[in-house]
Amino acid sequence: MISRRTFIPRSDLPVAAARPGSGAAGDRSPKEPETATRRDVIAAQGPDAVAMTLTVNGIARMFEAEPRVTLAEALRGALALTGTKIACNRGTCSSCTVWLDGTPIVSCMILAVDVGNRAVTTIEGLIRDGNLHPAQAAFIGHDAIQCGFCTPGMVMSCAALLDRDPRPTRDAVLAAISGHLCRCGTYPHVVAATLAASEEAKS
Ligand code: FES
Ligand code: FES
Known part of the structure; x- marks a missing residue:
């Protein structure tokens, strides 16, 4: 036995x-x-800084950070990509949303050292060939911003939705931003912007 x-x-x-x-x-x-x-x-590993490599916005970035550092902290600190915002820092507001292999995730809830080879996309990485992602442009056009603290995270979720479903329904947009907290109450503008950026609106 x-x-x-x-x-x-x-x-x-x-x-x-x-x-x-x-x-x-x-x-x-x-x-x-x-x-x-x-x-x-x-x-x-740790507690001292260790060498890490993250693939961010298509580029392999090498840096040193303590193993306790979250992906959000590494992006904003070592990698100086401050478009990603940290608000609650405990997985409840979604302000820190980035894409991991194309899927929106809250970057304050994963250690940078655990990301491995997965591709990280930040709000800075949505710009392609010098052009804003349609979701970014629509947020500007529809004034879907007040203080802006939740905005990059909102954009990341709405852009992911539009990339996988170019003609989302209003309910689909609401579902996509359901985890996002906006203290300024921009939700109606966010929904209007995302629907305006859809292929449905352009046809
Ligand atoms: S800062 Fe990450 S969920 Fe709020
Ligand atoms: S625009 Fe201020 S928290 Fe959303």
């Missing part, structure tokens, strides 16, 4: 987190199971 005591030392499962100081070669705790090999141990 396999008990927890016999299973864990023999398991081929990778260790989820190494004890501090066990990451370096030859620096393994003597209490570590003898059967554990070096490849089984995920090296502890």
Whole structure:
């Protein structure tokens, strides 16, 4: 019968987190199971800055940051892409929305070190060949901005919607921005702008 005591030392499962100081070669705790090999141990990182590479807006960007740094903080800090806003910093307002492999996500809820090879797109990256994304232009045209703090995140979600559904319904727009909090109450203008940017409006 396999008990927890016999299973864990023999398991081929990778260790989820190494004890501090066990990451370096030859620096393994003597209490570590003898059967554990070096490849089984995920090296502890931090608390000091570590080298990272993120693909942001189609460009591989190398920088150093502490492993505790979120994607939002890395974008605004190390990468100086301040279009992404941090408001609540706890995943409730969506102000920090960026795309990860084309899908809108809140960037304050993922560590930069966990992004890996996935493509990050920020509000700055929506501009193509010098032209604003239709959602960006429509937000300006429909005055869908007051203080502007929620605006980049709103644009990222509305642009993603338009890219996957060029003729969204009003309900689809409302669903796309349902996680976004705007203290200034720009919602009617945001919906009008997104519908105006749709192919339906242009036909
Ligand atoms: S700042 Fe990220 S969800 Fe509010
Ligand atoms: S425009 Fe001010 S929070 Fe939305």
